[in-house]
Amino acid sequence: MDVLDILRRQAGRFQCPNCGQSLADCELEMVTHHDDQSLVKVTCAHCKDTRLIAVAFAAETEPEAPVIDLRDQPTEELGAPVNADEVLDARLALAGHQGDLASLLR
Ligand SMILES: [Zn+2]
Known part of the structure; x- marks a missing residue:
């Protein structure tokens, strides 16, 4: 070639x-x-x-590049979306937090 x-x-x-x-x-x-x-x-x-x-160059050149279809990709590993209860829990935890930011992130 x-x-x-x-x-x-x-x-x-x-x-x-x-x-x-x-x-x-x-x-x-x-x-x-x-x-x-x-x-x-x-x-x-x-x-x-x-x-x-x-x-x-690929070893075998395809006449047309394969089209990658993302619609059928599994989404399980992405995890469930955060729901409203979890957001509320986080807000309550933050409201009751007494320490500084560093202690919050530990
Ligand atoms: Zn030029």
Whole structure:
């Protein structure tokens, strides 16, 4: 897999953070490449702004990223919401508290 070739094709979708021009004509230079991680030097063709970008590719590239559906996540571990009685208990405990804040938090 040629990381630079892939980046070259994707570069036109990105803008230079410095001058706002398209990075379609930018220079790409591989700095390091290790497993799925690459460090690529990008030089803007317009303003010569240079920055390093870290690129990670999955071993098997999915055509579409899976959509994470949060609606079915279990909520049990979040604990039951505080109910009105518990709030009242806390208020009464605070009202009857004689010490300073530090002793309250112990
Ligand atoms: Zn630029």
